Amino acid sequence: MGTYLISVAIPVYNEAKQIYENINIIHKILTENNINHEFILVDDGSRDNTWEELKRLSVDLPNVLAIRLSRNFGKEAALCAALEAAHGDACVVMDSDLQHPPEIIPQMVRMWREEGYDVVEGVKSSRGKESITNKVGAHLFYSILKNLSGFNLDGASDFKLLDSKVVASWRIMPERNTFFRGMSAWLGYKRASIPFEVVERREGKSKWSTLKLFKLAITAITSFSSLPLHLVTLMGMLFLFCSIIMGIYTLYMKFRGLAVSGFTTVILLLLIIGSTLMISLGIIGTYIAKIFDEVKFRPRYIISEKATSKKTEHENIG
Numbered sequence: 001m002g003t004y005l006i007s008v009a010i011p012v013y014n015e016a017k018q019i020y021e022n023i024n025i026i027h028k029i030l031t032e033n034n035i036n037h038e039f040i041l042v043d044d045g046s047r048d049n050t051w052e053e054l055k056r057l058s059v060d061l062p063n064v065l066a067i068r069l070s071r072n073f074g075k076e077a078a079l080c081a082a083l084e085a086a087h088g089d090a091c092v093v094m095d096s097d098l099q100h101p102p103e104i105i106p107q108m109v110r111m112w113r114e115e116g117y118d119v120v121e122g123v124k125s126s127r128g129k130e131s132i133t134n135k136v137g138a139h140l141f142y143s144i145l146k147n148l149s150g151f152n153l154d155g156a157s158d159f160k161l162l163d164s165k166v167v168a169s170w171r172i173m174p175e176r177n178t179f180f181r182g183m184s185a186w187l188g189y190k191r192a193s194i195p196f197e198v199v200e201r202r203e204g205k206s207k208w209s210t211l212k213l214f215k216l217a218i219t220a221i222t223s224f225s226s227l228p229l230h231l232v233t234l235m236g237m238l239f240l241f242c243s244i245i246m247g248i249y250t251l252y253m254k255f256r257g258l259a260v261s262g263f264t265t266v267i268l269l270l271l272i273i274g275s276t277l278m279i280s281l282g283i284i285g286t287y288i289a290k291i292f293d294e295v296k297f298r299p300r301y302i303i304s305e306k307a308t309s310k311k312t313e314h315e316n317i318g
């Protein structure tokens with residue numbers, strides 16, 4: 001076994017049917033590769049038997065820390081809970097459904113140990129079987145994010161190895177609404193990436209509804225850029241310019257005695273200005289809601305229970 005410890009941080013939500021087996025598969029791969037590891041499994045308020053399964057894992061496997069959140073706080077919050085509890089020399093963040101292939105972890109560890117990378121990211125070489133709307137939505141989202149923030153996250157996933165110093169830097173980022181993928185890119189450090197194929201989920205279906213994805217996209221964009229707010233000002237300036245021209249024209253017509261009733265123009269202008277004002281208010285409102293969320297300074301998650309392994313790694317191998 002290596003002299004270092006890898007924390008494997010996994011958020012788990014309603015995965016009772018597969019979690020026991022999946023963690024055992026990951027455990028087996030890591031043990032075969034002599035990687036000294038601990039599991040940090042966070043039950044994100046599951047409504048099935050996930051917590052019982054996590055407790056079973058903490059009895060059967062060494063070095064498991066299972067954390068139960070008081071309700072479903074969402075994957076980002078569950079990830080925060082896992083990262084905050086990790087105390088390995090490096091931390092591997094991954095999904096519980098084996099869509100992030102654990103076979104890659106030994107390679108990540110090698111690049112971290114031998115080549116001195118601080119962050120080794122799994123990058124999706126294909127998006128797997130996803131609906132057309134999800135694929136188009138993801139593409140659109142990443143291109144907007146890239147233009148607004150300068151970070152190209154296309155293909156980025158939450159499957160990453162982070163050195164403990166990167167985790168420490170991540171911990172001092174205080175925001176309540178987190179976007180792990182973007183925040184870890186923002187941190188910088190020496191980075192490498194490994195492409196991987198997204199395989200089918202072994203059991204159940206994705207927990208991300210289109211609405212949840214849309215909310216995450218809004219969090220990501222508003223955390224990384226205030227450009228939408230500046231667009232509101234730009235739009236205002238454009239309208240001011242148009243209104244000056246139209247104002248001069250209208251006055252000219254009036255003085256020449258050519259003014260006509262102009263009903264259509266008035267209605268169209270009202271509609272355009274009305275909807276633009278509404279959109280602008282909406283954009284400002286989104287940022288204010290974000291500020292409101294942040295200033296409340298509520299914890300990102302609440303832990304209701306914990307379970308730890310009694311077994312040590314040594315007993316298990318022996």
Ligand code: UDP
Nearest residue numbers: 011012013044074075078095096206207208
């Ligand atoms: N997950 C979570 N809380 C949620 C939704 C998902 O902890 O509210 C976990 C889930 O158990 C899995 C990971 O986040 O380990 C990724 O979820 P999923 O496989 O549903 O997402 P996808 O692979 O479709 O992106």
Ligand code: MG
Nearest residue numbers: 095097099201
């Ligand atoms: Mg998945």
